[in-house]
Amino acid sequence: xxxxxxxxxxxxxxxxxxxxxxxxxxxxxxxxxxxxxxxxxxxxxxxxxxxxxxxxxxxxxxxxxxxxxxxxxxxxxxxxxxxxxxxxxxxxxxxxxxxxxxxxxxxxxxxxxxxxxxxxxxxxxxxxxxxxxxxxxxxxx
Numbered sequence: 001x002x003x004x005x006x007x008x009x010x011x012x013x014x015x016x017x018x019x020x021x022x023x024x025x026x027x028x029x030x031x032x033x034x035x036x037x038x039x040x041x042x043x044x045x046x047x048x049x050x051x052x053x054x055x056x057x058x059x060x061x062x063x064x065x066x067x068x069x070x071x072x073x074x075x076x077x078x079x080x081x082x083x084x085x086x087x088x089x090x091x092x093x094x095x096x097x098x099x100x101x102x103x104x105x106x107x108x109x110x111x112x113x114x115x116x117x118x119x120x121x122x123x124x125x126x127x128x129x130x131x132x133x134x135x136x137x138x139x140x141x
Contacts, residue, residue: 005093009101052124053074053079070086070087070090071087079122086123
């Protein structure tokens with residue numbers, strides 16, 4: 001049985017499969033990051049910073065009607081693109097779906113092998129933060 005996260009991951013994999021060249025994939029990623037919603041300046045504080053990212057990443061989560069909603073921004077273009085991927089896959093999902101569904105799209109898109117070590121660490125830190133919010137949710141089983 002497929003859930004919303006698996007569907008979103010599959011859609012991303014299909015979108016990225018149109019690009020044969022990694023430079024085109026990077027550009028698509030950067031374009032996705034440019035389309036992130038505005039992130040309020042008052043949320044750009046140390047309390048909302050993700051540790052483990054070389055660039056600055058600010059991240060907030062809130063729960064509404066049993067679903068988690070995430071907002072984030074980075075001062076780096078490619079990292080903002082990675083944020084856009086994560087938000088598309090995880091924002092608006094139930095905590096249990098987040099915990100039950102592995103981030104298969106990371107391997108399928110070959111992100112880890114095409115990102116610098118520091119960006120891979122940052123991606124991992126962002127995924128950890130998303131999973132932590134889901135695990136701490138009262139909605140998680």
